[in-house]
Amino acid sequence: MTNIEIAMMLLRTGEMLEVLGQAYNAFPYYRAAEMIEGLEEDVVGIYRNGRLYDLPGVNMTLANKIEELIQTGKIGQHDELLSSTPKWLLDVLDIPCMDAKKVAIIWQSLNIASIEDLEWAAKKYRLQKLPGFDAKVEINLLRGINLSLTSKAGVLLGIAMPMARKMAYGLLEMPEVERVEWSGSLRRGKEIVGNIDLLVETNTPTLAIKEFLRQFPPLKIIQQTKNKIVVLNKEGIKIEISMLSSHEFIPLLHFTTGSKTYISNLNKYANNERKLEIKEDGLYRTDTDKKFFCETEEEIYDILGLQYIPPELREGHDEINTARENAIPNLINMNDLKGDLHVHSSWSDGAASIEEIAQWAKGKGYKYIGICDHFRTQSSKRKGIRLEDVHHYIEHITHLNERDYDFKILAGLEVEIQKDGELGIGEDMLSLFDFVVGAVHSGFEDGIEAVTNRLIRGCNHPLIDIIAHPTNRIIGRRDIFVNTERLFKAAAETHTVLEVNSYIARVDLPDIYIRQAKSQGIRFAINTDAHIINELLMLEYGVSTARRGWLEPRNVINTMEYEELTHTWKRNRRGELTRQQLQ
Numbered sequence: 001m002t003n004i005e006i007a008m009m010l011l012r013t014g015e016m017l018e019v020l021g022q023a024y025n026a027f028p029y030y031r032a033a034e035m036i037e038g039l040e041e042d043v044v045g046i047y048r049n050g051r052l053y054d055l056p057g058v059n060m061t062l063a064n065k066i067e068e069l070i071q072t073g074k075i076g077q078h079d080e081l082l083s084s085t086p087k088w089l090l091d092v093l094d095i096p097c098m099d100a101k102k103v104a105i106i107w108q109s110l111n112i113a114s115i116e117d118l119e120w121a122a123k124k125y126r127l128q129k130l131p132g133f134d135a136k137v138e139i140n141l142l143r144g145i146n147l148s149l150t151s152k153a154g155v156l157l158g159i160a161m162p163m164a165r166k167m168a169y170g171l172l173e174m175p176e177v178e179r180v181e182w183s184g185s186l187r188r189g190k191e192i193v194g195n196i197d198l199l200v201e202t203n204t205p206t207l208a209i210k211e212f213l214r215q216f217p218p219l220k221i222i223q224q225t226k227n228k229i230v231v232l233n234k235e236g237i238k239i240e241i242s243m244l245s246s247h248e249f250i251p252l253l254h255f256t257t258g259s260k261t262y263i264s265n266l267n268k269y270a271n272n273e274r275k276l277e278i279k280e281d282g283l284y285r286t287d288t289d290k291k292f293f294c295e296t297e298e299e300i301y302d303i304l305g306l307q308y309i310p311p312e313l314r315e316g317h318d319e320i321n322t323a324r325e326n327a328i329p330n331l332i333n334m335n336d337l338k339g340d341l342h343v344h345s346s347w348s349d350g351a352a353s354i355e356e357i358a359q360w361a362k363g364k365g366y367k368y369i370g371i372c373d374h375f376r377t378q379s380s381k382r383k384g385i386r387l388e389d390v391h392h393y394i395e396h397i398t399h400l401n402e403r404d405y406d407f408k409i410l411a412g413l414e415v416e417i418q419k420d421g422e423l424g425i426g427e428d429m430l431s432l433f434d435f436v437v438g439a440v441h442s443g444f445e446d447g448i449e450a451v452t453n454r455l456i457r458g459c460n461h462p463l464i465d466i467i468a469h470p471t472n473r474i475i476g477r478r479d480i481f482v483n484t485e486r487l488f489k490a491a492a493e494t495h496t497v498l499e500v501n502s503y504i505a506r507v508d509l510p511d512i513y514i515r516q517a518k519s520q521g522i523r524f525a526i527n528t529d530a531h532i533i534n535e536l537l538m539l540e541y542g543v544s545t546a547r548r549g550w551l552e553p554r555n556v557i558n559t560m561e562y563e564e565l566t567h568t569w570k571r572n573r574r575g576e577l578t579r580q581q582l583q
């Protein structure tokens, strides 16, 4: 047993005492943990020599605990505390901005019983009123909750990507660094990534590692060699950085991007069909051992005699056979999108005004933006547009549109399809909007089929154009909550568009379902569901998910120009759709 392990055990025992309201009893444990962590000599050795009592701050109680730990591998008191401390409180304790004192205050002052309750309290600004808390702690805690809810499986793409980008930009500032790329599941755009893998091209690896550590001081260094460093960053995410020479870069980038199954499938094909082998350091001929030097991934695929397979598809499904048939589709890109069709403004629960959102979107080069605020029914307590606000809301948007002919603001509405299938707003009012988005946000206790029935009612509604976040999943909290087979059938029959919601904890539809829905002729809208301006940037996560779902620009309605787009809405295609359905 190492000193660190002993110190951690004592520290955790002290923390649990403090969380449960015995701060006074906790301090000797903290002091002992800190002292042991700083010791150069091994505590096990000290114990064997009978010198535990010589250590500063170690009284009889503590000496007994340390002895128990060394002999049995555990401390009875620690295990007892563990069984009487709610599990979620320990998860909160592990969030970087938290300590036992703060967790004790949360536990004692707020009447809450889960991490979800805590998140709700933080969103209601209830935490910043507690002693020792402020708005910053509250925001960091919210971030930490998001991380901890997903950390079992990995990190959300929307959290990992900005971190990778920041590190890449930091490294690229060094004159010795030629290029930086992320690889692995992050480059494949998976909704949850295991860790962040960065590949760095440089001739001075030692210097680059030193500079990286200076710019991004980690929580812990896990492994360090001349060309590689593995660290845990301050958010507790594992970062692996490989320093490479220019001829090592592309082979390793290619080798580490595809999933294990993909690389193994590709090697089977290469061996059987081309007498080639793909290794970490390059592409070889199996008969002569000749090595090919490739400067791009496209060259690798050329030599393999295969159509290029984009990173997002390299999962090990049927992509290699598809590439052999030259049938890999022309996947959608960020710049194919002409606008975002699901944005909340301050008319409902969004933070920015419609003008601010439109200005941002125009600045980004969008052609239009779909403002899509919540409808507020008579009985609802959520912020939103009430029946009596509808005319005012639409007039406001019309007025803004009159000022600017190069850019269009679409007046949309997000309606809750209620338990009885009703919307709380009639067709006469709905037809005033440019488009309507139907969704379900509550009532999950009724079960999957009941929720599915509501969404199908939405598809059948003549004025609901898009179903938002169709599976209702929230990563780390709620799994897919819809019968996709029934929903897709209804969406296909009624020409209802399904959303690819880009919000980082939603990413909904997920990739595999996108591909299924695409095969049924369903069309999609890639949206952010942004509630603040910054969240409009999340669109890229929807695009990578759409790429993983094999979507092409023609499958996605917001790649269309404004005139064509408005033609696709159900209300404008009524005659046409009825004719089709009659045939």
Ligand SMILES: [Zn+2]
Residues within 6 Å of the ligand: 414, 439, 441, 468, 469
């Ligand atoms: Zn929604």
Ligand SMILES: [Zn+2]
Residues within 6 Å of the ligand: 342, 344, 414, 468, 529
């Ligand atoms: Zn929304």
